[in-house]
Amino acid sequence: MGAPVKRPTINDVARTAGVSRGAVSYALNGRPGVSEATRQRILSVAEELGFHPDRAARALAGAPAKAIGLSLYRPASTLGVEPFFMELISGLEAELSLRSYALLLHMVADREQEAAVYRRWGRERAVDGVLVCDVLEHDPRLPLLEELRFPAVVIGPPPAGGAIASVWSDDAVSLQEAVGYLAALGHRRIGHVAGIPEFAHTRVRSAAFADLARRLGLEAAPCAYTDYSSPDGARATRRLLGAPDRPTALVYDNDIMAVAGLAVAQEMGLSVPGDLSVVAWDDSPICRIVHPELTALTRDITGYGRQAARLLLAAVDGREIADVAVEAAHLTPRASTAPPAGRLY
Amino acid sequence: MGAPVKRPTINDVARTAGVSRGAVSYALNGRPGVSEATRQRILSVAEELGFHPDRAARALAGAPAKAIGLSLYRPASTLGVEPFFMELISGLEAELSLRSYALLLHMVADREQEAAVYRRWGRERAVDGVLVCDVLEHDPRLPLLEELRFPAVVIGPPPAGGAIASVWSDDAVSLQEAVGYLAALGHRRIGHVAGIPEFAHTRVRSAAFADLARRLGLEAAPCAYTDYSSPDGARATRRLLGAPDRPTALVYDNDIMAVAGLAVAQEMGLSVPGDLSVVAWDDSPICRIVHPELTALTRDITGYGRQAARLLLAAVDGREIADVAVEAAHLTPRASTAPPAGRLY
């Protein structure tokens, strides 16, 4: 591909500015060691020359890699379907790019691969910190990250061990809002189409659901677990609606499954919201392009990502970090929820 | 966060194996300079010590960064909605990880930012090559990448200049398949809800559409441009269906807009496919979770991504590369297409 383009080095800047390389480095990194006047002169020379420090050289000399790793466990079945991650990534990016941090994205098909990726990132010093999603009950990644001394932030409910800080939104509160609303409409049999049972956030939601069902004295509160994919959401819906005392309302753990469930209900001849109310977790455009539009638990996913990035960068800077709770998802009532049939107001 | 974990260096491997550092480097990189026996011994020592060469040191010494850059231009309105990119990325990743290449993802809000990202990547030697999506008619990124001597691959139709190879699928063929099918069903007024007119792939599609309309002698072939978002798709649908001689079929440039258009048709009291046939470009689960299920142009997006990654890695390896055509999208007829109302068979 031809010789690489000649790039100015720190030497060029130092020579042009008439100072030492060290002075240039200090000036560029905002560290003490140069006078303000000199710093300004150096900065303007660097600007003029179009100088950007070589990432590799910088890293080798002990400076941070200026990159964050996100390893995503994606089973083939859910590929390309969850708007959540695209929005999350866009929030991460927004914050990272402010500080010129890159996002290293890696998708893995299984957990062992993910561990291998962390080890490699650690050994190669490819990233300065990692974000951890979809944490399991006893997640082997967490002790591994501690062993590797990796600054890390969990996206999701704070894990039991507690050594790694997390950014989370209180799903129990949100679930309460959704189920409370359905109960207030008069629903007594409310089903839950949940996500992957091994995930900590799934357990938070299903525990909150069971708890609420008890407190509200619901007649039935069946829960079906899925892999978050729309076919699985459709299957779970058929199962729940096929039971003798079928639920009159269903809460779905994501938007994709709620839309799939809506289609299943319609194919079973049930009208929504007449015969069945539907609530989707995570609002997205697809909740508004189906008929009826879906009542959803809306949250600022991009903001969630920004917050996670900010917290991780604080950890990377060596600051002590603690769990951060972002605002919980709130219910956006739309046309897919109504009082159950047979009940009059 | 404590001291970094002590990692074995090439010196440790050399000492343990009783050879020089150079020998270890040659052995690890599969270059001539060591006997096969020595190579094996070195490799097993490296394995035993858990040695992974430091990415920064390697890069600084002139070796590739082992990373590929993907800068995505995402206007806020389409954030998180296009399944296409998630699938593409997953294909890229699948191929890159085979060769231990990382994917550096960067989302930008405008074109100037994207140019700045390329320059930075070039100067910092952060990536060995870049992938270019959504190419414009006279795209300023292409000459910039040439100027920077960046190995690059365009994902989409080969640009006019021709210096940068592309991986593409022949959208004209696919459009012909879709419109030909609609015409065969008896439709004479077929509308096109297209994407962003500045994109080269949009122009390929709308040119093919206009050409076909002429050859098939269609009565009307209105085209509406959008930003690929579902609200914009809905607006375009309203506009096209509000015309006096409204189309009896619409072809959408993505799945999201087709679903939005379906909802608009239903809200206007038009039955699909009775009053309006709908075809979606890019098949995804959401095409199958709406009612009626959408006829779609199906293609192997993951495979598209894999192919793009392979081609770019070939360029990074210094090989000459040429355009690669992947298989065009093919029509998957479903319930959203039928002969137009009033026509009998």
Add this chain to the structure above:
DNA sequence: CTGAAAGCGCTTACAG
């Protein structure tokens, strides 16, 4: 086929 040496472009104590 092997080993010693230079050098990649930075950062950071350290002495002035």
Add this chain to the structure above:
DNA sequence: CTGAAAGCGCTTACAG
């Protein structure tokens, strides 16, 4: 506040 020097961990000609 500044400058000279060492060193980060590799790769790669170059001489043996």
